Amino acid sequence: MTIIEFIRAFAHDLPVAVVITDQTLEPPGPTILYANPAFGKLTGRDHKTVIGLTPRFMQGRETRRATLDAFHQALAASQPFHGFLSNYRPDGTRYRVEIDCRPLLGMDGTAEHFIAFEREVVRRLGRPAAGKAGRYVPANVSNELLTDALRALDIFSTNKNNHKI
Numbered sequence: 078m079t080i081i082e083f084i085r086a087f088a089h090d091l092p093v094a095v096v097i098t099d100q101t102l103e104p105p106g107p108t109i110l111y112a113n114p115a116f117g118k119l120t121g122r123d124h125k126t127v128i129g130l131t132p133r134f135m136q137g138r139e140t141r142r143a144t145l146d147a148f149h150q151a152l153a154a155s156q157p158f159h160g161f162l163s164n165y166r167p168d169g170t171r172y173r174v175e176i177d178c179r180p181l182l183g184m185d186g187t188a189e190h191f192i193a194f195e196r197e198v199v200r201r202l203g204r205p206a207a208g209k210a211g212r213y214v215p216a217n218v219s220n221e222l223l224t225d226a227l228r229a230l231d232i233f234s235t236n237k238n239n240h241k242i
């Protein structure tokens with residue numbers, strides 16, 4: 078069983094969007110190798126049709142370049158990235174997405190693939206909690222719906238020392 082087959086088995090029915098890419102960072106990479114149905118729902122596409130595309134296809138005018146640069150730098154250093162971006166659906170609607178992206182490291186310590194867990198977030202009403210992550214709350218995939226496996230991996234945890242813009 079390859080790592081992709083393993084993740085497919087574990088991710089297929091998750092309510093959280095999961096997407097796996099290869100390790101190439103320069104365009105046209107990274108290339109999507111797997112996306113679960115929740116990723117299709119999040120991005121407004123059939124999840125099978127995004128295989129072979131780059132995740133950049135969701136970007137648009139209000140996708141912050143500074144955040145993408147930080148994203149790129151983290152991946153180039155085989156480091157995880159946790160942050161918030163504006164992305165777009167095919168009908169042009171903009172949504173705010175929380176992305177927890179991690180390298181899958183080979184024996185030599187370099188990234189062989191990347192995996193991202195993603196969910197839509199909305200601006201928190203009232204006074205924001207401390208830190209940038211506190212400005213947003215999950216739109217429909219709550220922390221309660223995270224499985225024990227994802228919780229154990231600290232997915233979407235705001236206490237990590239990762240990048241947050």
Ligand SMILES: Cc1cc2nc3c(=O)[nH]c(=O)nc-3n(C[C@H](O)[C@H](O)[C@H](O)COP(=O)(O)O)c2cc1C
Binds near residue numbers: 104135145176
């Ligand atoms: C697994 C994975 C998932 C990603 N998901 C998204 C995404 O949902 N939205 C987005 O705008 N960028 C996403 N990206 C980031 C872009 O693919 C790209 O790495 C980013 O734009 C920075 O690279 P660039 O400076 O070459 O544009 C993802 C990257 C990886 C590796």
